[in-house]
Amino acid sequence: MTYTPAPRDPKQTPVRINLLSDTQTRPTPAMRDAMARADVGDEQIGDDPTVNLLCERVADLLGKEAAVFMPSGTMCNVAATLVHCRPGDEILAHESAHIIAREGGAHAALGGFQITALPGADGQFAPDTFRKALHPRTRYQPPQTVVSAEQTANIGGGTIWKKTDLDEVVQIARSNGMATHMDGARLLNACVASGISARDMTAGWDSAWIDFSKGLGAPIGGVIAGSRDFIDEVWRWKQRLGGSMRQAGICAAACVYALDHHVDRLADDHANARALARGLSQIAGMQVQQPETNLVFFTPDGAGVTGDRMVEALRNRGVLLAMMDGRIRACTHLDVTAAMIDETVGLVREIVRGA
Missing domain, CATH: 3.90.1150.10 (Aspartate Aminotransferase, domain 1)
Structure with a gap:
């Protein structure tokens, strides 16, 4: 399911058209200029004004209380599960989800979590499939703590979860005492294509994030949002995972520029x-x-x-x-x-x- 590109031979034909991934984007000259002019400070102690601006904007965009800037989307996913779960807990996600297929087993290695793979066409599981995968809370089975949805579904073909399905998944999760996490690697692609705002798309989800290093064209970074208490705990894991930065405003400026110029x-x-x-x-x-x-x-x-x-x-x-x-x-x-x-x-x- 995953792939490892072969190292390029310098004698090979130069790349003229790069359709490998939207992670291959290069910062535009205007984005580079914004990065060069960024007002910076010590991000680790909350003193970088550009990082703070970015987090405020994403929190508002997603309708959450707070947000934190992370080096990568994978770290957003890993930190979120480390906050939501305890060792031995169970996460439910589609069988092709990024947290299963492309994060190096981080959730098991770092948190001791079990991920149950749910089947479904086009990278999405049906709400009823989620419902049927739930089991009674007994000492014989792991606590089912989190359900995760990937918007858009990468391996599914970049498909967009329907808002009605997302809402039903949230309803099922809440009625069973579970947290909800949205892997928003290409969330804004889904929003632009569907006409549904990011705030509405993530409504009811306890945590959600945006990747800026894909179609938005920034060189690095993702921003995860949720309640203030949740983000405080994400910060603790960001520190533990080595994700806390210093003058990160140089990178955050690219993300702010992307919000202003690269969404539509x-x-x-x-x-x-x-x-x-x-x-x-x-x-x-x-x-x-x-x-x-x-x-x-x-x-x-x-x-x-x-x-x-x-x-x-x-x-x-x-x-x-x-x-x-x-x-x-x-x-x-x-x-x-x-x-x-x-x-x-x-x-x-x-x-x-x-x-």
């Missing part, structure tokens, strides 16, 4: 993803999952080319994509233009013809 333009990435899917679908034998946001999953086997061979052939032409869960994933972002999408489709067609 996520719609451009979604349009490019649809254009890519449309072009690939016109190639005979190509199986393409129609995108809801900025991720396009496709399988070229029916066109006579294996996924691994297609990825390698495109790499040799300067186009980077990833094999993930047996399919090819292409990810659009602010460094990908419509012209690059057209060129990628043309190259895929050329490779298929050659096969």
Whole structure:
């Protein structure tokens, strides 16, 4: 399910089109300028004005009492479960969720937590599946403490959880004394595509975070929000995990800039993803999952080319994509233009013809 890109040979074809991930974005010149001009202080003692501004804005955006700036989204997830749970507790999440597939077993290694994988199409579990996975609270079974949802669902194809399903999951969790955590790695992609505000999307969720190093284009960082008491405990784990920083305003300034300039333009990435899917679908034998946001999953086997061979052939032409869960994933972002999408489709067609 996970992938490890092979080290690039400096003699290989230079990368011209990077569809590997939206984490590949580079800070724009204007973002770099904002970083250079950032007002900074000691973040660890609450003395960095730019970090404080960012946290206030995200807390307001998500409708929570407080927020904290973290070096990565993974640290947001790990710190959240370390606050919500105790050793031996059980977390429920979709079987393809980032906390299961892509965080190195951190939740088990650091917290001693058990994660139960819930099945479901397109990276999402149905509320009824969640309900049926609950068990009576007895000494024979682990306490079920947290349910987590990933918005958007990465391995599911960048799909968007319906608001009604999110609300029902919250209702079930509350009636069973459980906390709710939203992995918001691409939360704003979901908001832009659906027209639902981030505040409404995360309403009722005890903790939620935004990743700034993906489609928002910042070089580093995520911000997790929740109640003041919850964030106080997250800070304790941030300190323990080595995530407390000093003049972090330089990084936070990029995130503030992204909130001001890079949210609405996520719609451009979604349009490019649809254009890519449309072009690939016109190639005979190509199986393409129609995108809801900025991720396009496709399988070229029916066109006579294996996924691994297609990825390698495109790499040799300067186009980077990833094999993930047996399919090819292409990810659009602010460094990908419509012209690059057209060129990628043309190259895929050329490779298929050659096969």
